[in-house]
Amino acid sequence: xxxxxxxxxxxxxxxxxxxxxxxxxxxxxxxxxxxxxxxxxxxxxxxxxxxxxxxxxxxxxxxxxxxxxxxxxxxxxxxxxxxxxxxxxxxxxxxxxxxxxxxxxxxxxxxxxxxxxxxxxxxxxxxxxxxxxxxxxxxxxxxxxxxxxxxxxxxxxxxxxxxxxxxxxxxxxxxxxxxxxxxxxxxxxxxxxxxxxxxxxxxxxxxxxxxxxxxxxxxxxxxxxxxxxxxxxxxxxxxxxxxxxxxxxxxxxxxxxxxxxxxxxxxxxxxxxxxxxxxxxxxxxxxxxxxxxxxxxxxxxxxxxxxxxxxxxx
Amino acid sequence: xxxxxxxxxxxxxxxxxxxxxxxxxxxxxxxxxxxxxxxxxxxxxxxxxxxxxxxxxxxxxxxxxxxxxxxxxxxxxxxxxxxxxxxxxxxxxxxxxxxxxxxxxxxxxxxxxxxxxxxxxxxxxxxxxxxxxxxxxxxxxxxxxxxxxxxxxxxxxxxxxxxxxxxxxxxxxxxxxxxxxxxxxxxxxxxxxxxxxxxxxxxxxxxxxxxxxxxxxxxxxxxxxxxxxxxxxxxxxxxxxxxxxxxxxxxxxxxxxxxxxxxxxxxxxxxxxxxxxxxxxxxxxxxxxxxxxxxxxxxxxxxxxxxxxxxxxxxxxxxxxxxxxxxxxxxxxxxxxxxxxxxxxxxxxxxxxxxxxxxxxxxxxxxxxxxxxxxxxxxxxxxxxxxxxxxxxxx
Numbered sequence: 001x002x003x004x005x006x007x008x009x010x011x012x013x014x015x016x017x018x019x020x021x022x023x024x025x026x027x028x029x030x031x032x033x034x035x036x037x038x039x040x041x042x043x044x045x046x047x048x049x050x051x052x053x054x055x056x057x058x059x060x061x062x063x064x065x066x067x068x069x070x071x072x073x074x075x076x077x078x079x080x081x082x083x084x085x086x087x088x089x090x091x092x093x094x095x096x097x098x099x100x101x102x103x104x105x106x107x108x109x110x111x112x113x114x115x116x117x118x119x120x121x122x123x124x125x126x127x128x129x130x131x132x133x134x135x136x137x138x139x140x141x142x143x144x145x146x147x148x149x150x151x152x153x154x155x156x157x158x159x160x161x162x163x164x165x166x167x168x169x170x171x172x173x174x175x176x177x178x179x180x181x182x183x184x185x186x187x188x189x190x191x192x193x194x195x196x197x198x199x200x201x202x203x204x205x206x207x208x209x210x211x212x213x214x215x216x217x218x219x220x221x222x223x224x225x226x227x228x229x230x231x232x233x234x235x236x237x238x239x240x241x242x243x244x245x246x247x248x249x250x251x252x253x254x255x256x257x258x259x260x261x262x263x264x265x266x267x268x269x270x271x272x273x274x275x276x277x278x279x280x281x282x283x284x285x286x287x288x289x290x291x292x293x294x295x296x297x298x299x300x301x302x303x304x305x306x307x308x309x310x311x312x313x314x
Numbered sequence: 315x316x317x318x319x320x321x322x323x324x325x326x327x328x329x330x331x332x333x334x335x336x337x338x339x340x341x342x343x344x345x346x347x348x349x350x351x352x353x354x355x356x357x358x359x360x361x362x363x364x365x366x367x368x369x370x371x372x373x374x375x376x377x378x379x380x381x382x383x384x385x386x387x388x389x390x391x392x393x394x395x396x397x398x399x400x401x402x403x404x405x406x407x408x409x410x411x412x413x414x415x416x417x418x419x420x421x422x423x424x425x426x427x428x429x430x431x432x433x434x435x436x437x438x439x440x441x442x443x444x445x446x447x448x449x450x451x452x453x454x455x456x457x458x459x460x461x462x463x464x465x466x467x468x469x470x471x472x473x474x475x476x477x478x479x480x481x482x483x484x485x486x487x488x489x490x491x492x493x494x495x496x497x498x499x500x501x502x503x504x505x506x507x508x509x510x511x512x513x514x515x516x517x518x519x520x521x522x523x524x525x526x527x528x529x530x531x532x533x534x535x536x537x538x539x540x541x542x543x544x545x546x547x548x549x550x551x552x553x554x555x556x557x558x559x560x561x562x563x564x565x566x567x568x569x570x571x572x573x574x575x576x577x578x579x580x581x582x583x584x585x586x587x588x589x590x591x592x593x594x595x596x597x598x599x600x601x602x603x604x605x606x607x608x609x610x611x612x613x614x615x616x617x618x619x620x621x622x623x624x625x626x627x628x629x630x631x632x633x634x635x636x637x638x639x640x641x642x643x644x645x646x647x648x649x650x651x652x653x654x655x656x657x658x659x660x661x662x663x664x665x666x667x668x669x670x671x672x673x674x675x676x677x678x679x680x681x682x683x684x685x686x687x688x689x690x691x692x693x694x695x696x697x698x699x700x701x702x703x704x705x706x707x708x709x
Binding site: 204206207209210212213214215216217220221225226229230232313 | 361364365366385386387391392393395396397399400401402403404412413416417421462463464478
């Protein structure tokens, strides 16, 4: 260091206080933090900390209400992956999701296209199909139970009257999961339909006109060349949201089947609930939660990554 | 032969009448522009021709063949949209190939994977690709074929839209405000390209715009529309110098034509703005008329008196080679605008009194209702301004 460095350092030290731009920037940053602060605090308290707690509890053998606990490391996870019940539950969940997501998307899109193609009664059809989504699923599940009742249920009575084979829908391990999935589709249909309707409205008429002139003027050609590609972003959103909802389905299982018969309708969230709050094995339940979280987050990321590139056409 | 003919076409949307009894014949190979402010029905007329909209009454024919009720793709037309209407999920090549694929491949052959296995798909696909490439090269977008529209600039998208229209050699080209989404500089450049395209293809072009500069520079004939009516159909210079009525005169030209109310003093002489002008019209003494004088029809006169108008200068806009002088004249509500050559009128400032002469035959007479009163000696283009002169003025 020589003599020339000293005055330079002085200049540098003087600048921050003197620069109005810097003061303004600081004030702006402060205001920003203050405005974001409350929401950030709530996020931490309500989301981040509980998730963190789950991760900690997952590494213990804590039982709900117990006064002591031991850290057991990854023992809970070893147990999970060795557990036949968990594997069945995971498979059931995957099958359920694989039925509900395509079913909801295809039916929701079909209904949206039908409503949009007609001129009359649009609001009525929209409302009717959206009702199940608005209704409390727990209450609706009871209505479904009545419909599906093996002897006095409307479904079996109708089938019998038509001379078709009947079944004990919720007590047969071959039918219980598809039936629950059908209820899941019925419930999410309205949500998908409303989003598709909004998506259809935002497709520029010019594109349909261009398709007409280019010769893609038949129903299927218009669908393939204009409607479906332009609904890409909406479809991606619907798929992600419905998949997440299907992954965390719980109400219908709890109310209609309690996971039965056997483990035929046991899904991840139900396993989690049963381990944590019926068997009070909170530590084990927490590790199921961790697995559940990892699957859900990974799924969302993969979907968003892969689909984002394909639907936004940049 | 692929001229286009509209016969008594009418169209309303609910209570709003958009087209009132429009009849128009467009010759094969002609470049015709439908010019009018937004909402005048010009786009609707184009969409009826394209088959995207159906007229309430009247008939449309293309190449002598009635096309009422014919689907758009069977009309042998192509259209360039204002928004370009490119399919955002397809590459440029796929966008341009679509009209050909739709026509040359069967529905089975268009299926994604299975279609490729069918006989003939590969050969037809290869031909289509070759034609797309040839067209793209002709338009200077050969290097963009694998891009998606979202990655292109406005001018490039416009070329792709033109390419998609061109690729299947339609008999009639329809363009709906194709340049209005471009910036000013690019618009002028694309204007030239469209003109050249028309020359090269030699097919009928029907072009919709609200921009009179585009209409004047591109067209063989301009059809001026207002409120669903066709006011005048004529070559650009005639539209400008010999408008059929007041609304046409007022719509064309920038700055706007000056409208001065006057009274016939005696045959051939009109009292206007405190002076008297010689205008050769067949109206008797006392008849009320309106004179339309284009800003550039004025020239600086030495003194007041018959044949010259006098006004007080409000302010002067310097436009380089020209001056726009705004004047107050006695008995005229709106300021009169005169466009003077800068070198001929060097010293004009606000507040000054200015005497303006009017070039012979350049005062257009109208009735107070707006109908044109033709001069007794008919106007000929040679007597008026030259075409280049006019085009310069409308820009």
